[in-house]
Structure formats: C-alpha cells, structure tokens
Amino acid sequence: MLRGVLGKTFRLVGYTIQYGCIAHCAFEYVGGVVMCSGPSMEPTIQNSDVVFAENLSRHFYGIQRGDIVIAKSPSDPKSNICKRVIGLEGDKILTNSPSDFFKSHSYVPTGHVWLEGDNLQNSTDSRYYGPIPYGLIRGRIFFKIWPLSDIGFLRDSPNGHRFSDD
Amino acid sequence: MLRGVLGKTFRLVGYTIQYGCIAHCAFEYVGGVVMCSGPSMEPTIQNSDVVFAENLSRHFYGIQRGDIVIAKSPSDPKSNICKRVIGLEGDKILTNSPSDFFKSHSYVPTGHVWLEGDNLQNSTDSRYYGPIPYGLIRGRIFFKVMQQTGMIWGYASAQWSSSSIFQTEE
Numbered sequence: 362m363l364r365g366v367l368g369k370t371f372r373l374v375g376y377t378i379q380y381g382c383i384a385h386c387a388f389e390y391v392g393g394v395v396m397c398s399g400p401s402m403e404p405t406i407q408n409s410d411v412v413f414a415e416n417l418s419r420h421f422y423g424i425q426r427g428d429i430v431i432a433k434s435p436s437d438p439k440s441n442i443c444k445r446v447i448g449l450e451g452d453k454i455l456t457n458s459p460s461d462f463f464k465s466h467s468y469v470p471t472g473h474v475w476l477e478g479d480n481l482q483n484s485t486d487s488r489y490y491g492p493i494p495y496g497l498i499r500g501r502i503f504f505k506i507w508p509l510s511d512i513g514f515l516r517d518s519p520n521g522h523r524f525s526d527d
Numbered sequence: 528m529l530r531g532v533l534g535k536t537f538r539l540v541g542y543t544i545q546y547g548c549i550a551h552c553a554f555e556y557v558g559g560v561v562m563c564s565g566p567s568m569e570p571t572i573q574n575s576d577v578v579f580a581e582n583l584s585r586h587f588y589g590i591q592r593g594d595i596v597i598a599k600s601p602s603d604p605k606s607n608i609c610k611r612v613i614g615l616e617g618d619k620i621l622t623n624s625p626s627d628f629f630k631s632h633s634y635v636p637t638g639h640v641w642l643e644g645d646n647l648q649n650s651t652d653s654r655y656y657g658p659i660p661y662g663l664i665r666g667r668i669f670f671k672v673m674q675q676t677g678m679i680w681g682y683a684s685a686q687w688s689s690s691s692i693f694q695t696e697e
Contacts, residue, residue: 379545382552422604433662436638438588472602496599496663 392416392500395431397443401478405516411507414500429502429515435493444476444486445518479519558582558666561597563609567644577673580666595668601659610642610652
C-alpha cells in the first residue's frame with residue numbers, strides 16, 4: 362500500500378521534472394510570451410502590453426540594428442529591460458543631447474550593443490549606463506499580441522537613425 | 528513496414544529531445560565539468576585543468592568576494608572567461624599599477640563585479656575592460672578534478688573541450 366503510494370509519487374515527480382525541463386528549454390531556446398511594463402518604449406510598446414519574444418536570434422548572433430530586445434539589466438541582474446538596438450559593435454553613436462551646440466559621439470566597443478528606448482524623454486538606457494555587453498541580451502521581441510487593437514509586428518523606431526552609417 | 532520505421536524514428540527523436548532537455552537543465556541549474564585554458568589563473572588553475580563548476584550560487588545571488596567564477600566575456604559573447612571576484616557592487620577598488628606614484632581607486636557600480644586573474648602579470652581582466660555586469664556570470668568553480676598529467680591526455684582534453692559540456696546560459 363505504502364509502496365504503491367511512494368511509487369506513484371516518484372513517478373509524478375519524475376514526470377514533473379521531465380516536462381518542466383522540456384518546457385524550460387522551449388522557452389529558453391525558442392521563445393515565449395512576455396509582458397512589458399514601463400513607459401520607455403512608447404508608442405511602440407505601451408505599459409502592460411503582451412508580446413512574443415524569440416530567443417533564436419540571440420543564439421545565432423543575428424540581432425540587428427533596429428531590433429527590440431529583452432536584456433538583463435546591467436544595474437540590476439534580477440530584472441530585465443526592453444529597449445531597441447541602436448548600434449552594434451564598432452558603430453559610431455551620437456551621444457549629445459539635442460540642446461548641445463557641439464556634437465559628440467563615441468564608438469560601441471567590441472562585444473557590446475547600444476540600446477535606447479523609443480520614448481527618449483522617459484527612458485533609462487545606454488545614454489545613461491553606456492553600451493551593454495551582448496551577453497546580457499536574452500531575446501528579441503517581434504510581435505505584439507495584446508492589446509488586440511494593436512496586434513501585429515512591431516514598427517520601426519519613431520526616432521530615425523542616431524548613428525553614422527558605415 | 529515503413530510506418531514501423533517512422534514510428535521508431537519519432538520515438539527515438541522524442542527520447543533524444545527529452546533527455547537532452549533534462550541534461551541541459553541539469554548542467555544549467557546545477558553544474559558541470561569544465562576545462563579551463565589559459566595562464567591567467569595560475570597557479571590556482573593551470574592551463575588545461577579540469578574543474579567542477581556549480582551554477583546554484585549565481586541563481587541565488589550568492590557569489591562572494593574571493594570566488595572564482597566563469598562568465599561570458601564582455602568583449603566576445605561567444606567565449607567564456609575564468610577569473611576571481613575581487614569586488615562586489617559598491618566596493619572600492621585600487622586601479623593603479625604598482626609603479627604609479629599616486630594611488631587611484633574607483634567604486635564598483637551597482638549590479639557589477641570586479642574580476643581579476645590570479646596571474647596578475649598575464650591576465651586580461653577588469654583592470655583592462657572595467658567591471659562587468661553580474662548578469663554575465665555563469666557559474667562558480669569550486670573543485671579541481673584533474674591536473675594536466677601529460678601531453679597526450681592534455682591534447683585529447685583540448686579537443687573535447689571545444690564541444691564543451693558547459694551549456695549556454697538561460
């Protein structure tokens with residue numbers, strides 16, 4: 362009787378671990394659903410929008426300029442940030458405010474990316490903490506599923522290009 | 528006949544995916560065996576030493592000063608680095624060379640760590656590329672399994688490590 366119950370418990374635990382690992386790998390290597398919060402990507406992504414993120418581009422190093430990515434925050438490893446890739450390694454980035462008289466620029470170091478939110482007035486991004494290592498990127502957002510009034514693939518940046526093309 | 532073969536193939540693929548995922552999660556969340564190459568951690572870890580790395584400390588944010596960690600390289604996301612944690616966020620780090628007359632120091636920013644190799648003369652670390660975000664850390668090395676014992680074994684290990692057991696992080 363007891364052996365039957367123990368046997369069933371072990372089988373249940375075994376199946377849970379098994380399917381838990383498979384689900385984890387699916388979210389890790391393929392993609393999943395994410396809810397974004399905060400105003401830094403308005404109007405492209407509003408607060409509490411639900412989006413699809415795919416993780417294949419990151420593993421195949423296919424992230425490009427203009428992609429919206431999810432990354433671990435460089436100042437808080439427990440939270441994630443959601444910004445647009447403005448520059449890849451080697452790109453020249455304009456770093457001055459629009460009110461400055463003289464333009465200043467810097468180059469993105471190897472292995473790093475420069476992120477900015479679409480809502481430039483209300484976004485803490487690479488203009489504040491500098492370029493972040495590519496290794497912090499976790500996935501690429503490519504499709505919005507909620508709210509239904511705004512469903513579809515995501516738009517290009519409303520801010521135009523802020524880097525000098527090579 | 529064909530249906531039997533197809534059925535067996537699907538079952539085989541299914542089992543492979545299943546156990547592959549379980550093995551991946553085990554290496555990802557518990558730990559695994561790693562081979563380190565390079566001279567930057569001598570004499571603690573020699574070139575081609577085999578060590579155990581555990582990944583639990585990273586997930587529970589239990590990395591401490593003095594731990595040897597494996598992290599993604601900040602200048603090359605495809606490779607890993609193996610250094611010792613010298614400072615955590617908020618710590619004051621001496622950044623001048625011993626030959627400088629005036630001492631200079633800086634503070635480690637929030638969410639970052641300062642890494643240095645044990646072989647200070649021959650190590651590219653935070654003294655070169657600055658503090659790295661905690662999020663790049665992948666695991667903590669705590670046990671040396673095997674020291675390089677000879678040329679033939681060393682060479683075989685180097686080949687094996689190119690398809691290393693240590694998986695990409697979550």
